Amino acid sequence: xxxxxxxxxxxxxxxxxxxxxxxxxxxxxxxxxxxxxxxxxxxxxxxxxxxxxxxxxxxxxxxxxxxxxxxxxxxxxxxxxxxxxxxxxxxxxxxxxxxxxxxxxxxx
Amino acid sequence: xxxxxxxxxxxxxxxxxxxxxxxxxxxxxxxxxxxxxxxxxxxxxxxxxxxxxxxxxxxxxxxxxxxxxxxxxxxxxxxxxxxxxxxxxxxxxxxxxxxxxxxxxxxxxxxxxxxxxxxxxxxxxxxxxxxxxxxxxxxxxxxxxxxxxxxxxxxxxxxxxxxxxxxxxxxxxxxxxxxxxxxxxxxxxxxxxxxxxxxxxxxxxxxxxxxxxxxxxxxxxxxxxxxxxxxxxxxxxxxxxxxxxxxxxxxxxxxxxxxxxxxxxxxxxxxxxxxxxxxxxxxxxxxxxxxxxxxxxxxxxxxxxxxxxxxxxxxxxxxxxxxxxxxxxxxxxxxxxxxxxxxxxxxxxxxxxxxxxxxxxxxxxxxxxxxxxxxxxxxxxxxxxxxxxxxxxxxxxxxxxxxxxxxxxxxxxxxxxxxxxxxxxxxxxxxxxxxxxxxxxxxxxxxxxxxxxxxxxxxxxxxxxxxxxxxxxxxxxxxxxxxxxxxxxxxxxxxxxxxxxxxxxxxxxxxxxxxxxxxxxxxxxxxxxxxxxxxxxxxxxxxxxxxxxxxxxxxxxxxxxxxxxxxxxxxxxxxxxxxxxxxxxxxxxxxxxxxxxxxxxxxxxxxxxxxxxxxxxxxxxxxxxxxxxxxxxxxxxxxxxxxxxxxx
Numbered sequence: 001x002x003x004x005x006x007x008x009x010x011x012x013x014x015x016x017x018x019x020x021x022x023x024x025x026x027x028x029x030x031x032x033x034x035x036x037x038x039x040x041x042x043x044x045x046x047x048x049x050x051x052x053x054x055x056x057x058x059x060x061x062x063x064x065x066x067x068x069x070x071x072x073x074x075x076x077x078x079x080x081x082x083x084x085x086x087x088x089x090x091x092x093x094x095x096x097x098x099x100x101x102x103x104x105x106x107x108x
Numbered sequence: 109x110x111x112x113x114x115x116x117x118x119x120x121x122x123x124x125x126x127x128x129x130x131x132x133x134x135x136x137x138x139x140x141x142x143x144x145x146x147x148x149x150x151x152x153x154x155x156x157x158x159x160x161x162x163x164x165x166x167x168x169x170x171x172x173x174x175x176x177x178x179x180x181x182x183x184x185x186x187x188x189x190x191x192x193x194x195x196x197x198x199x200x201x202x203x204x205x206x207x208x209x210x211x212x213x214x215x216x217x218x219x220x221x222x223x224x225x226x227x228x229x230x231x232x233x234x235x236x237x238x239x240x241x242x243x244x245x246x247x248x249x250x251x252x253x254x255x256x257x258x259x260x261x262x263x264x265x266x267x268x269x270x271x272x273x274x275x276x277x278x279x280x281x282x283x284x285x286x287x288x289x290x291x292x293x294x295x296x297x298x299x300x301x302x303x304x305x306x307x308x309x310x311x312x313x314x315x316x317x318x319x320x321x322x323x324x325x326x327x328x329x330x331x332x333x334x335x336x337x338x339x340x341x342x343x344x345x346x347x348x349x350x351x352x353x354x355x356x357x358x359x360x361x362x363x364x365x366x367x368x369x370x371x372x373x374x375x376x377x378x379x380x381x382x383x384x385x386x387x388x389x390x391x392x393x394x395x396x397x398x399x400x401x402x403x404x405x406x407x408x409x410x411x412x413x414x415x416x417x418x419x420x421x422x423x424x425x426x427x428x429x430x431x432x433x434x435x436x437x438x439x440x441x442x443x444x445x446x447x448x449x450x451x452x453x454x455x456x457x458x459x460x461x462x463x464x465x466x467x468x469x470x471x472x473x474x475x476x477x478x479x480x481x482x483x484x485x486x487x488x489x490x491x492x493x494x495x496x497x498x499x500x501x502x503x504x505x506x507x508x509x510x511x512x513x514x515x516x517x518x519x520x521x522x523x524x525x526x527x528x529x530x531x532x533x534x535x536x537x538x539x540x541x542x543x544x545x546x547x548x549x550x551x552x553x554x555x556x557x558x559x560x561x562x563x564x565x566x567x568x569x570x571x572x573x574x575x576x577x578x579x580x581x582x583x584x585x586x587x588x589x590x591x592x593x594x595x596x597x598x599x600x601x602x603x604x605x606x607x608x609x610x611x612x613x614x615x616x617x618x619x620x621x622x623x624x625x626x627x628x629x630x631x632x633x634x635x636x637x638x639x640x641x642x643x644x645x646x647x648x649x650x651x652x653x654x655x656x657x658x659x660x661x662x663x664x665x666x667x668x669x670x671x672x673x674x675x676x677x678x679x680x681x682x683x684x685x686x687x688x689x690x691x692x693x694x695x696x697x698x699x700x701x702x703x704x705x706x707x708x709x710x711x712x713x714x715x716x717x718x719x720x721x722x723x724x725x726x727x728x729x730x731x732x733x734x735x736x737x738x739x740x741x742x743x744x745x746x747x748x749x750x751x752x753x754x755x756x
Contacts, residue, residue: 007501011704056640058626066626073755078751078755085637093383094381095497096380096501098377098378
């Protein structure tokens, strides 16, 4: 099946821009090329998990403080494309890499 | 150089991976002849009869077992398999147990067909995780169905038995550093031979248990289920002839595979991953560990690996069979939802590339017994995240089937033991997860206390059933609030909290509980993660005084007493007569940006008392006028302002 555009979330898609597969936001902002993690093109906010609200508060703050909550926003319109609960210092998870009809799949 | 590279996947040193061509003793004759010209009406009659037989198998187990975990919660699975051990029909029960039955049945074909042989009237028992079970408590039985001296097919089941031995009541051995400190493992052994139960083997199995009468009843329920299924299939063969019935089986598998092929065509090629964190390899350990699942879809096949997962450690491990079962659970829900349990075609389209020596694909002799409450939900959750992102990239209508992550270890329940109100030793397993919460999907909110999606047939026990079975009173059981946990454009269904006090005994030991140090669930494509599962204990309370006055306490805060320090995973908690405790199954994950949620859905939650006005504004940026009406203009302004603030 020929695919020139793939919707990922409500506001995130992969599409062909001038012959190059790029991640784009619904606002039109280009978040980066297909070969890279779209999160690299987002504005990152890293917070303590408990800052989200009382439903996340821990009874073991030492353990909780080794983790964080990451939010990845479109740097143009501020919509939130992704979140991660992650160990502080761990790389962003490269978790989505669909392929337009002409692309290749990375095995990394 | 990897020192483990030469270890074979034989079910002894490493989890068993069946080869494409099984090495079966020529002394075992297989029935392989299937008609190719079955008319459509006969095909549908036989196909639906197979589904009914498998359901009757499950209902037999449910009706004859006596453990609440089986009888009510339905922590079991049953299946019909081809003569080669490929799973054809799966029941609406614990999905991750499904393909394990295929794995250990194939092991039996390769390792038992010559000696001692596989004969009519045999039933094999297996609870060895390296051969093909999720943990030792999920013991499998598999029964060959013969016709005219040829092996025609198999019927099998896996049931959670409440105690199969080992150092801890309930058999979940948190402190095990290897499988020798776990309950015993039995590689496949004949429990029934020539139609007669081998009492020596039955006694060997029951002798390990602290509650042998209970386990015996459940074991006989499982045997009865096999008997029913076997008899119905033989009757089907007598009615239509073996070649017609086998022809339908072949066609069911092929049709299922074609249906999956069609679904896969809606998904672009690509790569998707999920990462979930866990903690505490044994009580007292402060380590943090990673479960990771990666999926590559290419040329109509899915290739799944667990690269990036932590090395095996302590008691938080599962074997290859667990990895496969856990990955297939969300794939079954999101890709095979319309196949009525005929899942064999799905399995043909998935190739596993496991990384051994990891917590999600451990080598012998890693400890496995706690997998049922820790690893298996964790791997299901990890796989759900990866599968959901993949399905989210599909064309409609498949993409709307993508659902967010459910529990990680939330489990929401507890395992306990003591002397009950009938003055007998007991082991109780409260499956708090059974109330469940369906997580958000790309198309709609989850369902409040909607059950657990990877156990479609699961039911929560009634409070009264618990109070009849165990020496407890439930003080309250209620839904969580719809606030930040699981928020999103579509929110998670709501989980449930339950509080208890002893009744009819003055002491009980809580062996397994969950008190997450940090949230482990991951939100889907911009959604909030689910909430934190907790287990709380308050000691020396005045709750009994409340009860004597005809009042029911409705929160920990209103009672006097001392909050007990509880770690994520610790030694048994001794509960005494004036202690109260609560378990919480949190809301699961949300999907999408909460600031994009339809404000009228937020208003609906507020009007139904599921969310406060303050939370509506904080989490969703929804502003109300005086009198409770939605203020659309201020809501839009609030949301626009919040999105701008995110950029600085």
